[in-house]
Amino acid sequence: MNMPSQATETFQKKDNLFLHPWEDVQNLGKNRRTVISASDGIYVSDTDGNQLLDGPAGMWCVNIGHRRQEMADAIAGQVMQMTYASPWSLTSEPAAVLAEKLSELSPGDLNHVFYTTCGSTAVDSALRFVMFRNNVLGQPQKKQVISRTNAYHGSTYLSASASGKSQDKTYLDTLDRTFHHIADPNLMDRPAGMSLAEYCRDRVEALENKIREIGADKVAAFIAEPILASGGVLLAPQGYHSACLEVCRNHDIVYISDEVVTGFGRLGHFFASEAVFDIVPDIITCAKGITSGYVPLGAFLVSDRLLKSIDARDPQVVFSNGFTYSGHPVACAAALKNIEIMENENLMEHVRTIAPYFQEQLSTLTDLPVVTDVRGCGLMACVECHLDGKGNRSLDRDYKIGNLIDKHCQSLGLLVRPIINMCVMSPPLVINTRQIDELVSKLRQGIERAMQEAKSGEA
């Protein structure tokens, strides 16, 4: 591994003025982040020429891989054709064509799209839409939202309130009187002796009980990721989502499926809600893979059923929510090209074909004493590590093993960036079997080195 050059150190110093997401304010100025300066396919490289396999595909987003000439041409072409038009009173060809394409790709009657700038604003706008609709329908008391304890839905006030992880809320305000969190479906938590069917029923009952506690007439929405992504790739037992949807329908509660991560190929389909989980929700939120991270874009898709229920009331009703960059023509042109590439290269089929190999190879890591679980679906997986195996657990020791794995994997040429102690792997969808072997082999070596360093430090 090449050591940091003077140029790298200069960038790192300037970078201290950039307040990053989840900035450690106590240690402001002391961070020395790797400066990524080039990328190609499933690899990125830093300013010192070190090449790294992009294990998380950026932030679960670079689905078609880095540095695609067609994307550069589409983006530059749109800039030169027409840079921007206000989405309030005007529209553009890419925004209109993309709306039709998304409506074709989405399940059931989710035929209308509201464009946003990212996943957080997609969730935020979806929640605002649900509350707006209830106001229009004369149900202003129906505003409570149910989510899950390990959910991540974003960083705006509403989407952060929908998110569940308590460590992300320290020193931050959230709308705790509106948002309620129930236990996640997490197969690792299934009590011994409880069948999968019983466990599923138990978790669905958590939703029913919460609705009963709040009062069905007060609950506006249930929001759920098909697979809890940042929570650690937590998979629900089969039938969980459809049973939750049925509960929601019985109580006139809007089901929002947050597909910011699972959408656009991660699970081998443009949208996973129906294709993988057998549900047609009322709203789907998406972002990230919609442009494969080349430019920012988010959206929520909403059912005709919800929209029509508003139509019937008052022709003067206006949903006063939107962004300067809603339906930005350059972002929409990028999304259209991204979808075209996915279709032309049969990327959905590729993911469905290669995913079993990806999951099998990662599962071989369970022979390492610190690896306590490997789980996943499609090209989305989590290798969970605990320094003391299945024994003692503490957050400090979880951070320690995660940081060591991160350091060693990076020196071996693999980007991991664990979520505490969880190595979440979601590589670009174009990955092949040889590259999966490379990823797993480097991860194995990185974990082994981390184990050794932790042991020698404690000896």
Ligand SMILES: Cc1ncc(COP(=O)(O)O)c(C=O)c1O
């Ligand atoms: C499921 C889910 N929803 C929403 C978001 C927020 O998306 P963004 O970071 O684009 O605002 C994320 C981000 O990781 C996510 O994983």
